[in-house]
Amino acid sequence: MMKDEIWNYIIKRFSNAETDASRQALDEWIAASPDHKQLYDEAVTLWMLAEKLPREAAEPVFENNVRQFRPKRLYIRFAAACAGLLVVFAALLLKQKHEQKNIVWVSHSASRGKMLSVTLPDSTTVMLNSGSTITYSNNFDYDNTRLIKLTGEAFFKVTHRKKQPFVVQTRMLKTVVLGTSFNVRAYINEPEIGVAVATGKVGVVADVRQQSNQPVFLLPNMRLAYNVNSGKYHTDSSFPGMAGEWQKGILTFEQTPVLDALQTISRRFNVQFDTAAYKHTACRLTAKFNNQNLHSILSTLKAAMNVQIRQTNNIIYIKGGTAYNQP
Structure with missing residues (x-):
């Protein structure tokens, strides 16, 4: 089955224009292999984030300010679906592109007692805290997402690219933005992963391989703390300048x-x-x-x-x- 056909079926599903035939064809493709299922889940997640982040990122309502990531039904207009075509198409083909291109992955580490400043290929700047490592592709042009893998803590000042979301992947969470500044703390030996926003809007989602993956949207001076053992999180407000204050x-x-x-x-x-x-x-x-x-x-x-x-x-x-x- 051609990739364009799969894409069209996904568009129909997201835009509530699905027919019996397209539903059956897409379901069969998803069920054909675990890789197809994972690619579809990634497309759904990145679609949600890419569509909502440029617009209003309303503060979510929490039960006692503590909850678990749970799936949520999508209501996305056809016009919005068309606007996000490039983003989702890239997410769908992300794995294939990495397999087909001779991509070189680059790693930088800040040793204990040191901090390290790194400039990424898109001019995004990253300050690494002590004992931290980031890994990324040497050329973001191969994909429509800018994927960064982080262990430890880092403060990001992301160069805005409307059609190429910036994704920070830690051991349990993915943080997705288009252009903003924020801090992520995810040391392996700590039971909590933290995301704090300095400017702009940030979407945080549990790794799509987990059972629940509802995104949470953060505005400036908001923090999210995710417990890797319980799968629960809470959010609160931080004071201005708190995100990344360790740099000082x-x-x-x-x-x-x-x-x-x-x-x-x-x-x-x-x-x-x-x-x-x-x-x-x-x-x-x-x-x-x-x-x-x-x-x-x-x-x-x-x-x-x-x-x-x-x-x-x-x-x-x-x-x-x-x-x-x-x-």
């Missing part, structure tokens, strides 16, 4: 588990913490360090947590402790 050396902890906070400090200053003798590892920390050096931060932690701290080379030993939640 600012470390903010809001009821953060102590061990997670120490992990962040560890990456920032390229040190290791030994907490074998620390008694209250389940406690949480609320603190903000404005571009302070390691010695100053350790002095604050020593007083707040009532611990003994001893540093030998790049290993910091913490002993004792009081069950304080915050300084």
Whole structure:
């Protein structure tokens, strides 16, 4: 079956113009292989995001501000479907294009204790936080999506391309934009993935290989936190400038588990913490360090947590402790 025929069937389905014959043909194509099903799901997801992001991205209504990604019926006008043709067609053929083209994937990593600035082929700028890695194609012209794979944390200033969405893929989420600035935090050893928006509009969707994939749309100064274990997320408002404030050396902890906070400090200053003798590892920390050096931060932690701290080379030993939640 020709690709144009498949595309026409998808257009009819999205625009509520489907006939019995086109429905049967598309269903048969989807059922023919798992790859077809995945390509169709990707087309649906990117269609939803690409169509809604340029327009109003109304704040979603949440039940108690916590919910799970669930599928949702699409109502898309035929005119909107035609406008998004290139986007969806690219999504449908994404895998085939990568297989057919001799694409070179480029990786950049920021080592512990360092930050790294990277400029992508479309002039998008990326600031990588310590211990982070991005991977991307050396030429975005091969596809109608600009796919970036991220492990760790990065702040993106995306060059606007109306017909080529910018997609940041982490281990569980895809963040899709056309042109904006935002922060994504997705360290492998952390149970939470966070997306915070500085400017523009951002769509976040669970990986389409998961059972539920309803997109969530974020506006400036909004944050989304996704728990990789439960599959649940919550959103809240952040203060202006919060997204990516780590670039200025600012470390903010809001009821953060102590061990997670120490992990962040560890990456920032390229040190290791030994907490074998620390008694209250389940406690949480609320603190903000404005571009302070390691010695100053350790002095604050020593007083707040009532611990003994001893540093030998790049290993910091913490002993004792009081069950304080915050300084």
